[in-house]
Amino acid sequence: MSDFFTLTVLVAVVGSGVRLATPYLLAGLGETVGQKSGVLNLGIDGVMQLSAFSAYFVVLKTDNLMLGVLAGLAVGAVMGVFYGVITIVFKATQGISGIGIFIFGLGFSDLLFQRLVGTPKPIRQLPTIEIPFLSELPVVGEALFQHNPLTYVAFILVPVTILFLGKTTFGLNIRAVGENPHAADSLGVSVERTRYVAILIGNTMAGLAGVALVLELGIFQPNLTQGLGFIAVALVYFGSWRPSHVMAGALLYGLVNATVLQLKARNIIPLSFSELAAMAPAVLTIVALVILAQRVKGPAALTKPFIRH
C-alpha cells in the first residue's frame, strides 16, 4: 500500500482520472442543458454507443480522426432530432422513451458492428497534445496538460456552458422553459423551439462523449459504454444542474476509476476482487443520490411536456 502514495503514482492517477472523466463530463454537460429546458434524456447511453460506433467505423475505413469525430457528432445530432420529435411532437413519457432510445442504440450499434466489422480491429487513438510551457510545469504539467484534444474540449465546455446558460438570451430562455414554460410562452419565447435546440445540444454532446470514449480506447465492442451514460444522467442530479458541480462529479468518477485501475495494476487489489471494485461508481451514485435527493431541486417543468392552455 505504501508505494501507492508516491508522487509519481498520484500524478499518474490524477492524470488518468482527468482523462477518464472526459466522457462523463461531455455527456453530463449535454444532459444538463437538456434537463435545464425541462427534458429528461435517459437515452444518452444509447446515443453514445451509436456515435462511438460511427466514429470507430469511419476512422477504421478512412484513418482520419477528424472525420470520425464529425461522424459521431452528426449521429448525435440526428438522434437529437429523433428524440425531439418523440418528446415535443408526440409528448411521450420521457423516462420510458429514453429507455427505448437506449435499447435501440445498444442493439443497433451491435447490429452494425457485427454486420460491417465483425471482429474487433484496433484503430488510431487520439494524439496527446502537450500544452506548451504549462505541460512542463512540475506535477500539474503531467497531470493536467498532457491530454488528448477532446479532454481539453470537455473542460473548456464547462465555462462555455456556464456562460451560455447564465448570460446568453438563448441560455436564459432554456432555463425559463424548464422552470415555467407557460410564463415563458406568454412572453413570446417558443417553448418547443427552445427545447428542440436544447435536446439537440444535449444529444450532440452525448455523441461527442461516445466519440471520446471510443477514440480513447481505440477499439469498439458491443455495449461499449457499460452504463456510463446512465451515470452521466445521475451526475446531473447530484451536480444539482450546475455545470461546475457536474464537472466536480465527473472528476470524482474519473479519479475513482483511475484509482481502481491503478490499485489493480499494482496488485494492491487482488485480481479476483477487481469486480467488487468495479461496483464503486454505481454504488457511489446511489449513495450520492440518497444524500442529495432531498436537498436539491431540479427544473420545475422537468419531464413535463408543454401544452398551451
Added chain:
Amino acid sequence: MLSKIVGSAVPVLAALAAFLVGAVMLLVLGASPLDGLKAILDGAFGSGERLAATAVKATPLILVGAGISIAFRARVINIGGEGQIIAGALLATVIALALPDLPSVVLIPLVLMGGAIGGTILGAIPGVLKAYASVNEILSTIMLNLVMVQFMNFLLRGPLIDPLEIAAGTRIPQTQRLSDNAALPTLVEGTRLHLGVVVAVVAAVIAYIVLWRMPLGFRLRAVGHSPEAARAAGINVERNITYALAISGMLGGLAGAILVFGSEGQRMITDGSAAGFTGAAGFNGIVAALFGGLHPLWTIPSAFLFGALLTGATQLQRVLQIPAALAVALNGLVVIFVISSARFRSYIQSIIEKRPSNRASEDLERPYSKIPGVDT
C-alpha cells in the same frame, strides 16, 4: 366501445410501424424483408422444438413484464429487471449448492422461493429509497443493475466458479452443474419446454388478481392514481411504493431462478455482461409490458410475441447472416413507437367520445399516468 377498440388498436399499429422500420433496416443490410419475416416465423414457430424455445424465451419476459405492470400501476418505474433477475438467480444458485440432496419436491419450490426473495430484496432497496428518501427510482434501479452485474461476475469468477474451470484453466465464469433435484421438470419430452413456463403464467395471473381483486392491489393503484388522495383515504403511500417495487423485483427474481434451473446446462453462466446471463430479459420485459398495455394478463401474449422475435432472430442470423442484435434494436423502436402513440391515442379517443381534450393537460401533471393502457 369504438373508443376502446381504437384504444387497443393504436399501440398495435405503433408496433407494426416499428416492425416496418425493421423491414427497412433489413433492406438496407441487403436482405429481403420477406425472407427475414419467413426466417423469423420459421425460427419461432417452425417446429415443436422451436415453439418450446419461444415459450422458454417468453418466460422471463412474462414475469418481468407482469412485475413492471404492477410497479407502473403504482406510478413507479422499474428499470431494474436485469439486476433483480441476477439477484434471484444468485440466491437460488447458492441454495441449490448448499442443499443439493434435498428431494425435488422440496428443492424446486425452495430455489424458486430463493429467487423470489433475492429479487424482492433488490426491488425493495430502490422502493425504500424512493419512498423515504425521494431517490429517483429510475436512476437507482439502473445503478443497481450495474452493481449486480459486477457482483455476479465477482461470484462466478471467484467464490462460485466451477472447480472444473479452475482445474482446466479455462476459467469460464460459470458455476458447477447444479443439483439435478432442482432441475425444472420438462413438460414435453424432446423439447426444452419446462415447468417454469407454467410458473410464469400462473404468476402473471396471480399478479392480475392481486392488482384488481385484492385490497393490496387497490391500494397500489390508488397510490398510482393520486398519492394525495390515497394518503387522504388513509393509505400509507410510502409503504405501498416500497411494496410495488418489491413485488416487481420478486417477479424478476423468480425469472432469474427459472433461467438457471430451466437452462440446458443447469448452471448459472455469464460472459461478463448482464445480458450474458439474462439475455436482456430485464429490458425486453419492459417492451412486453408496454405492448401488453401494462396489464399483467395481456403481458402473457405480448411476451410470447417478443419471445418469438428473439428466437426468430437467431434463425435470421443462421439463414440470412443478419445479426440477432436486430431484435434488440427492434425492441427499442417498439418502446419508442408505442410510448409515442399514447398521446395520439388519447387524442383520438377524446374526439370519439366528444369530450374536451383539455383533460389531457391535466393528466400531464402526472406524467406516468400517460402510459398506454393505464385506465384512468
